[in-house]
Amino acid sequence: MGFFLETLFGGLMAGMLYSLIALGFVLIFKASGVFNFAQGAMVLFAALAMARFAEWVPQWTGIDSKIAANLIAFCLAMACMVVVAWVIERFVLGKLVNQEGITLLMATLGITYFLDGFGQTVFGSDIYKIDVGMPKDPIFLFEKTFEGGVLIGQEDLIAAGIAAALVVVLALFFQKTATGRALRAVADDHQAAQSIGIPLNRIWVIVWSVAGFAALVAGIIWGSKLGVQFSLSQVALKALPVVILGGLTSVPGAIIGGLLIGVGEKLSEVYIGPLLGGGIEIWFAYVLALGFLLVRPQGLFGEKIIDRV
Amino acid sequence: QAKEQFFPVLVYRTGAYAPNGVPWANGYVDYLKLINAKGGVNGVKISYEECETGYATDRGVECYERLKGKGATVFQPLSTGITFALTEKAPADKIPLITAGYGRSESADGNVFKWNFPLLGTYWVAADVLLQHIAKKEGGWDKLKGKKIALVYHDSPFGKEPIPLVTERSKMHGFDLQLLPVTAPGVEQKATWLQVRQSRPDYVLLWGWGVMNSTALKEAQATGYPRDKMYGVWWAGAEPDVKDVADGAKGYNAVTMQHGAEPNAAVVKEILAQIHGKGQGTGPKEEVGSVLYMRGLLSAMLAVEGMRRAQENYGKGKVITGEQMRWGLENLALDQKKLDALGFAGVMRPVSTSCKDHMGSSWARVHTWDGAKWNFTSDWYQADESLLKPMVKAAADKYAAEKKLERRAAADCGA
Amino acid sequence: MLYRENGQFKTSYAADQQIFPILQDRVVIGLLLAVAFVAVPALASEYAFRAILIPFLILSLAAIGLNILVGYCGQISLGTGAFMAIGAYGAYNFLVRIDGMPLLLAVVLGGVCATVVGVVFGVPSLRIKGLYLAVATLAAQFFTDWAFLRIKWFTNDSASGSVSVSGLSLLGWQIDTPVEKYLFCLGFVCVCALLAKNLVRSHIGRAWMAMRDMDVAAAVIGIRPIHAKLSAFAVSSFFVGMAGALWGFVHLGSWEPAAFSIDRSFQLLFMVIIGGLGSIMGSFFGAAFIVLLPIFLNQVPAMLGIPINTALASHLEAMIFGALIVFFLIVEPHGLARLWSTAKEKLRLWPFPH
Amino acid sequence: MSNMLLNVNGIEVIYNHVILVLKGVSLQVPEGKVVALLGGNGAGKTTTLRAVSNLLAGERGEVTKGSIELRGERIEALSTSDMVERGVVQVMEGRHCFAHLTIEENLLTGAYTRRDGKAAVAQTLEKVYTYFPRLKTRRTSQAAYTSGGEQQMCAIGRALMCNPKMVLLDEPSMGLAPQIVEEVFEIVKDLNTKERVTFLLAEQNTNIALKYADYGYILENGRIVMDGEARALRENEDVKEFYLGMGGGDRKSFKDVKSYKRRKRWLA
């Protein structure tokens, strides 16, 4: 029982971290109908920027307070993400208005290559460290009730908290404001949105910047967990089932989907995995999502897919 | 025009495994530079070209095809996947492959794998040495009975290599073996470590590569598994694996491919003086002498010594062919004196190969991370030949049967 | 006016329904085939065969398969690598487990294995659409990755999960040298391309396209979604599976599941989209582009004599690769095949501007 | 010419780099007038409107020759949203409602560019609802699930939401019931007289278009073949025969078309 709880908590927290990445996908999809495969690359890029600036800032300025250095690095990294957003709008999306989803998706894969190459050129391809002072050692709960207690990673707990807070704030912002409505309009029909004067370019820069911000936060959290290196971009693959399970267009869906996937994959790996030889969590997550989709093809909270003649 | 021997250098300086690939590549290239700085091999200078594989098999094959055409006489694929693919191609092209510390374990059998050279050790050697070390700590093989050992491995041919040997040993000595695969690249291991926490194995063997290693250590820390009970393969025992975990990895052990971090080796000093000193170093100066750097260095040295040996037989100062290179690698006789002369004193033990034995040495030792650097913490072990030999032979025979290959005739070993 | 069709009147529907109704096209294709079958084997270097031509041919075949699914039937798949893997391992098992199994049959049977699995994974497409389906196809990718690593039977109990084949022969013809391998692949791909082209211009092909463009309307004119979608999955996986078998057998010789990873799936999708969705010819263009570009970029610094280090070179390569992909998508979202036909339209008008 | 709002000067439009659609179209729209753009299928009406509102890029089309001026300012380089800021809004052919948004949300997005506060927007919304009561009853349903005509009303209403100075109406009557068509044109007249909104409308329903327009251009094959005061056009014999279906003065029954068949076209 104690172990079950541990696995459950572990799954919930892993799920929260997936949500954080899934959020980036959802934001961009909602606002432009683009399925942004570059989200992983953005996470890596943001984390690299953060890690390297945190290293360079003290060298450049001689500041030796860690907090100050991290803070400046954070701002610089965020500035980088805004520039990235601007560049993407200016040179890629702005030129692909009104194209089909799959073309846009491929364009984001192109962006992925570019960002990967660029990030590594500028920031290097070694392993870097993000140290924002997250505690690494575990804590134990319910030590009275269960033998050995129930273990929870402190780092995970904090990360999950931050992720949850961010998701909630963004969900509110995008659901409750007029901008949110305009964004959904853009995703539905680029041309019609243009025709009534919604400035696609400005909107896109904003949304991609916000997605860049989400990527940066995800990058910091994942980066301090994994170390900042190329493989960080691969965690995006783990967020994909979350996105479709929750629904491509739903911010709350990203949270719920994340939790479901996180719990589902951890429990399956721990309880079913050994029977099958282990290593099943990655495909299990997808199969889980697939199962839900068969019932609700638009994901749990996604907008209904419209087909009408 | 000066005579030049061409060395292809397959590397990965980008992608998921770059942090590990880069120091290896720098060590490899620095050593070739050093040889040239010292006038080449009997006057034959070495030319080389890097080719980026990104650890991907198809790009590796492309590199092979491209560089083969430039007169390559030995390849070091530095990836188990590429090794597998090239094993099929090398015999036709008559180019030997050196896979120092990786590749297929059964390729130690030179009679079947005529062009493969897993010099200095295979994964079976690594696994056997680790188990010997653990047994010794416990106070003998018999003490392992009823103990539990978990193998956390990279879910790929590389990670699966040690399984036959470990399984064999567990049968022999009656310890429980728990197999825990980690899906590549290994960024998400929470479930694995929860399982470790649940079953509380006495030891964990870590067969990881790249990001999987540091993640494993971090998860071990987060689930409270003692790092000093963890033993890594030599690809999980270098600086990039522990660097960003730092204190969290204190006490973690790994088997070495003979060498560890060797800042004091003569050859390292030589490189610092002659190459870095002249501003021609390939990578940053601080990295010289680190574990993976040394592995690259060692790999290059083995190739160069193969060439030197071949020249001894086929004519000093000549550019040799692939077949001659194979002869050289098959007749390596690096005794202590030669090693000392090359600046490898204390870094490794003598190596001697034959056409039957393409591995040349099966010694290894263990080193431990103290939070800042790697220190040796054990004596030398030799893998148990009586166990390994039959396993190698059986596996090689199976391969030969599948491929309808003939074992090499004794006569073929002569010249 | 080099390229004119004036004066070329068709006197029968059969004539108008040819693959290349215009004389100039037929001439060009004839020449191209002659070059491919006669001149190339005589002239190309071993490197060109092994590192460029053979991969190009095999990946073209896979791209054709994927194009049937994505380009013609509109079902985006990110699991192509999986079907290649199934083809490769399927063919491998037939080859090693059944004595005297002919190579050609093994490859085709590999394709059949992929077909079966493809149909199974195609079933969700009846309900799940668009990007949801695309992401869901990753289930196939990760599942097969896992299965071939984990289930020993598939790899004939090879301890490491890596398998290899050698000594290929076709009706007594030993396929050893690169030229022979090239010719084998070329023949194979030509035949498959022809079959694929025939399918897409028959009524099944139209059913696929109708499904892609507007599924409700397609249903109203009597096209059954199940039939159309699953047949597209089947045919597509068949070609992809055979390509996988060739990739393993002919190109690599020895492989592990990583040879058919998700990167391969993306690579193929690139080929299809850059080449042109819904175009068989485009699949060849796309494959050529994606195979050649990295090799070309890789060698540019050396050709220019600029010594830059490998890391920087390959980072630049990735950047240029990404940028070029975006560039091509912007220039022509419908791919190289469309660019080609626009060029032909211009030629038709030439020398008048419009 | 001081009150010329829009001045299109010999523009050429090419789609996909090869398809030449407009072959030098010039037209003027005076401030506060209703100008009709008439012509058969494929004549290039939609294309002309797209050129003015700068919506061509998304269709891979471009203006290769000529100029377009709004109050004397060249506008080819502006974006569509700049045009809307200058008060020029287009109602696109084929509705283009935002499928996932409700009717009301659709209308509200139309007011995206407005800065005059929520109350003013709400007022306009009411106005649109009084124009199209049908929309009010369907306000909460997703646009995709409304009937063709309802979508058409929604598209028109949405454009009106931004308080435009000039509206480019592309086939407003398409799919609308007769009395709604009538109403739409009444709205046009209403806005035109009360709020001095200028209209450029592309319309197939020549009859009604010429009834409400001040001036008309007839477009064939990408060229203007005739223009003039609406009244004059209505009296023109050719127009009568080919566009009003009144060859020889009176209306022919559609039932009788079978017995004769003629193709018009001034230009081959």
Add this chain to the structure above:
Amino acid sequence: MGDRKIGDVILDVQNISLRFGGVKALTDISFNVREHEIRSIIGPNGAGKSSMLNCINGVYVPQEGQITFRGQTFSHMNSRQVAEMGVARTFQNLALFKGMSVIDNIMTGRNLKMKTNLFQQAIRWGAAEREESAHREFVEHIIDFLEIQAHRKTPVGRLPYGLQKRVDLGRALAMEPQVLLLDEPMAGMNVEEKQDMCRFILDVNDEFGTTIVLIEHDMGVVMDISDRVVVLDYGKKIGDGAPDEVRANEDVIRAYLGTSH
């Protein structure tokens, strides 16, 4: 003209009700269609005309009521079945296959009639080739008939709206339907084009004896060419009968025609 014989009831719609959540698209609608006649459905926007057609060919499933076609009664239709029974339709919001050429679009209409299997098609030898040519010939007749020869190979997406409508009709005709459902085939056309379209419809009706169900907002057209007219308003039937009767019906005038007609 007078030799056209109107036959028995071919399609009988009984008490159909269709709801979408709270929206009552159709309430208890009954009407019938006789063989060879031209039957129009009119009514204000959102009255439920298109929904009615959608029920007939199985796109929507009505909650209540049944449809009898040639003596067979169904509580709901299945698109494929309907197509096989010889009902074809055109769509209000063009539902052409955008990526395909005109000829391919029309050829899809023949799909039901094409029988060769996948392997024959892949090899395209003998039967498949013959079949393709035979059907192609049929389609060429339709193309000639609709006068779109010049656009044969053009992708339909590039055609102007009016021609797309014609292709839509062509695709339906290619099915050699017994009943043809037309949803606003003349929207967005000028008088001359409408005349052409009317001619096509009358020809089809005349030469092939096809029964036609027509939705149209142009009263001129409806009154001129239809044999009987159904009027819907807010999902209810408010009138049914010959054009002149309907034109005189008070309810219809109030709800739809307005006074000017």
